[in-house]
Amino acid sequence: MRIGVLTGGGDCPGLNAVIRAVVRKGVSVYGHEFVGFRDGWRGPLEGDTMPLDIQAVRGILPRGGTILGSSRTNPIKIEGGVDRIKDNLASTGVDALIAIGGEDTLGVAKQLYDRDVKVVGVPKTIDNDLSGTDYTFGFDTAVNIATEAIDRLHTTAESHHRALICEVMGRHAGWIALHAGMAGGANVILIPEKPFDIDRVCEYVESRFRTRYSPIIVVAEGAHPIEGQMELQAGELDAFGHVRLGGIAEVLAKEIEKRTGKEARTTVLGHIQRGGTPTAYDRVLATRFGLQAIDAAHEGDYGKMVALRGTDIVRVGLDEATAELKTVPVSRYAEAEVFFG
Secondary structure, three states: OEEEEEEOOOOOOOHHHHHHHHHHHHHHOOOOEEEEEOOOOHHHHHOOEEEOOOHHHOOOOOOOOOOOOOOOOOHHHOOOHHHHHHHHHHHOOOOEEEEEEOHHHHHHHHHHHHOOOOEEEEEEOOOOOEOOOOOOEOHHHHHHHHHHHHHHHHHHHHHHOOEEEEEEOOOOOOHHHHHHHHHOOOOEEEOOOOOEOHHHHHHHHHHHHHOOOOOEEEEEOOOOEOOOOOOOOOOOEOOOOOEOOOOHHHHHHHHHHHHHOOOEEEEEOHHHHHOOOOOHHHHHHHHHHHHHHHHHHHHOOOOEEEEEEOOEEEEEEHHHHHOOEOOOOHHHHHHHHOOOO
């Protein structure tokens, strides 16, 4: 078989580990040939390929990012996009695709599978918001980076008696904020799943200052106040219809200063969270996903996504994996609320 591999959406620590595992096992165990498609779905859409053999994947295990490149290209929104992909797969002799990505990339994979493209999915997102899998690779790395940042913020906040707000990624799901906030001892954690009460946030801030410590607030980029409390600006949309977010920390800082009279500063981690070398956990999980993905492709078990359930790697349908986002449940947020203030 000749199998194409692509990585779509935001880059993520562990992508290279998946590519390496797919190629190493695919070549040495099954004798398959591989071709890499550059820059997500743009690659098969435009027939842009690169060689992908064992030599090409040597030394990439600890590297962040992706040697294949990525993009947010959505071929479903492009007239004739699906037919162009089919034609390019045929002209390059590709029998099947392994698509590594998050909700958007795998959503496209599901629609292509429905139109007779042979595809296997691998779940990738630092947001950990894909249904069907307990964890996605990249999440552990992002949480560790955010936790280290929060640890450092504590000391400077207490030195200057300021409220410090750390904005982390998370458009619709607050998993990074929840885990990093709990691990870093944040005094308030704000997530998209639960609109926050700015008055209550200010009460937590003042309560923390009364203990002679300075408050640390961790906020997911998609967090928003109760309707009517604060005015937020809407951003432009990407190719998948998502608003480009960022800036909630600055809005919060201004409100806290205005309402409490305390100085508030912000730190926006942004792309730092998904750059650089993956943690050991993410390297292992990504490698296991890659090994199982090539097994599925070899066996012709298409339309599936490899997933972590407990400690086992299983296969679930792409329809199940992309049916809905996995968001933070009320019970998990309630655990964190015990430590607010």
